[in-house]
Amino acid sequence: MSELHSKTLAELSGLLADGETSSVELTRTLLERVGARDAELNSFITVTPERALAQAEAADARRKRGDAGPLTGLPLVHKDIFCTRGVKTSCGSRMLDNFVAPYDATVVQRLDAAGMVMLGKSNMDEFAMGSSNETSWYGPVRNPWDTARVPGGSSGGSVAAVAASFAPAATGTDTGGSIRQPAAFTNLTGLKPTYGRVSRYGMIAFASSLDQAGTITRTAEDAAMMLGAMAGFDDADSTSVDREVPVYRATLNRDLKGLKVGVPVEFFDEGLDSKVADAVQAALDVYRSLGCEVVKVSLPNLMLSVPTYYVIAPAECASNLSRFDGARFGYRCENPRDLTDMYERSRGDGFGDEVKRRIMTGTYVLSAGYYDAYYLKAQKTRHLIAADFAKAFEEVDLLMGPTTPTPAFKLGEKTDDPITMYLNDIYVNGVNLAGLPGLSIPMGFIDGLPVGFQIIGNHFQEALMLNAAHRYQCETDWHTRTPEGFK
């Protein structure tokens, strides 16, 4: 039997229900582990031991009253993009280093209400802009599978914390792959739900039409448990969808016989590591053995997704980040001479290079004279990409393929070349542009490094995706492996 710290949410939920452990004991164990080992990874920006223990005590009391739900007393880490009342919410930026949120994000509120215990706030790429967690003001996060490598981004702290068994689960956000790519790099299950499935209220905006909160867990079953508590309409977010939330956990074991799986041929391009391609074929064989029919499909415009994404996301981020002006909260430069000086130095010093690069790009593509050529064109290609997916889903139930072209790369390897960095998200960006749900699950190792298998569903098909992922995890044990250095 594995140690307490490396158990899944489902396992821990059972132990708590049976009185084998308490939330306080579990929380103490994990906080000690974080205290002892996180210096090696830098996965936390803020650890909140007092709050965690108070929440754990409350959870244990709730259980005593017979009032506990399946998530009550289970610890997690929130990505530092979610506002948490009374706790620093930095978004990985110097700009918000002094920002203590005066309110809770809806996601935080809902998981609090379910009785989950927040251990702290995880490191991330600055304002979620990055694929390696190297753009954080708080320094890079290291991958527990190889500390010379990146954990992926932007939810790098969240995945590192779960992979290192500092926490059984974490929240993440995914604007262009920021949950799935890091989950793939750290042997975890990362779910980005359908756009509108989970409220964005209180989640600091990067690109509003693409941002979506999701889960980082060890298993599909755990993702099902967490998503059930997070999802649902929120009248504070006009883009959240008023649609019933299924009991995801109830359908995990459904038979997959007759399920039609589409494999986009465009995923197997020249950028794909051949060993990753082999792992994908092996995973598809598992699905064939479960009775699925695997067919080729084409998403002819998918290759436009990276350029499309890098017009739309910067355009929205340039506007979203305008509120960080040094006037009301966040970083303000010393002794501003006048208004312009305050803006220029507060923003110039408060934001890092990658954020500034995207603000510049976004400002450019929306400028008079360039709008039609860039922003409007990108909106059109976005529709084409979404239409490709829609057409594919007329033929198949799920799409499957690789999450990333390669396993985790080394720290510093791509920092000088933003384009190569951006291309790492080539298989994940399109899903955000189409507003679809995407899931990455462990599918094996290449030279000791984990690689991820991506499952894409039609809108609001999370239950089917989790069902497919769970059945795969019943057949394989990749997801049970933990890094040598963090047993």
Next chain:
Amino acid sequence: MEWETVIGLEIHAQLSTRSKIFSSAPTAYGAEPNSQANLVDLGYPGVLPVLNGEAVRMAVKLGLAIGATIAPRSVFARKNYFYPDLPKGYQISQFELPIVASGTLDIMLDDGSLKTVGVTRAHLEEDAGKSLHEDFQGMTGIDLNRAGTPLIEIVSEPDMRSAKEAVAYMKKMHSLVRYLEICDGNMQEGSFRCDANVSVRRAGEEKLGTRCEVKNLNSFRYIERAINYEVERQIELIESGGTVVQQTRLFDPDKGETRPLRSKEEANDYRYFPDPDLLPVLLDDAYIDGVRATLPELPDAKRARFVEEYGLSAYDATVLTATREMADYYEAVVKSAAGAEAKLVANWVMGELSGALNRDGIEVESSPVSAQMFGGLLARIADDTISGKIAKEVFEAMWAGEGDADAVIEKRGLRQITDTGAIDEIIDSVIAANPGQVEQYRSGKDKLFGFFVGQVMKETQGKANPGQVNELLKKKL
């Protein structure tokens, strides 16, 4: 050289919703700075806007009232620029797809004729906060109470040809939004203000001249003065060989002149794009018909009805329907002034009442003489209890709070003398006291008749019925 002036107005009307357009914070005016702004208004990290349905309903009301097209799908866009009183660094407005398009508004010109002014569009947007530069030495104070207050911006076609027409249009729109109860119309508080686009061209010229935009005019008087100044400035400039440069200008009411704020080259590139935080506003026919059913009788329809129903002149009907409150007051007086003709009521409302309201700076809805009291007074004229002249005295007493007409008439003993015998006696005494005038009158000096009427009225302190006096005097002389 003959010049033609071309004016288009952009009116900003604050919608009188209880809460803000994208947040639940209250919109009340005059509160402690920054006490009516919540996290959404302050643009805190992570917050999102949620559209106030009441603001949409009000915009649709306006659109229907000006015969405009209500867009089945309209879109909110972000207008990006940096300013400390704009918390998010962008204003949520509508750009390519406004909620209201292509309406018209009829205004009455000086000669009594009607002119139709086109309304290009009307769109919903949020107001910014206020920057206070005066009260802080070397610093600027920011009050975000107003941030997020719902506005409707009503953009006219360049259809107006004089400052007077512009004022007439502004007044008519002011009246309309108050009829519709979508804006309190308080210009001092900035609830109703406009920007004027002004250009001039030589008479007969097709092409529009280069325009200047005069910002933030918040009184009818300023609009007229600012436009007239601007027109003269542009004409002088061109006639002295210069050219008008496209500019945004500010009107200085103390100096009575406009001065440049920024030129076209310095104008912001607002980088509008659809706001991804808000869904498109979709309105179906059922919704629009539902709003239509709530529309009150509008000024033009009311004016026509006043002419038809009360036999008023077009001018009187226009004056009495200028505001909904005045029209309601008038109709309430007509109802309670038993026996008085509607025309008489109109004269009194437009004369005595309006005069007293203007003199004391009171709005009709808070008039100390209620419509019922006023009707009671006019009924006493109609039934010959008092004369029109005495009625003026009674009105003043009522205005001063001495009670209703009957009470004042009683207390002051103003009842008209209609007893023929009593009047006879007084006439006899007047004739007896003025033999010289009687002789002159009888020898043909007709003008003296007035003298005798005056003497009789003097003796009766004005209470004798003037008709009877005339009749009896004629007989006796």
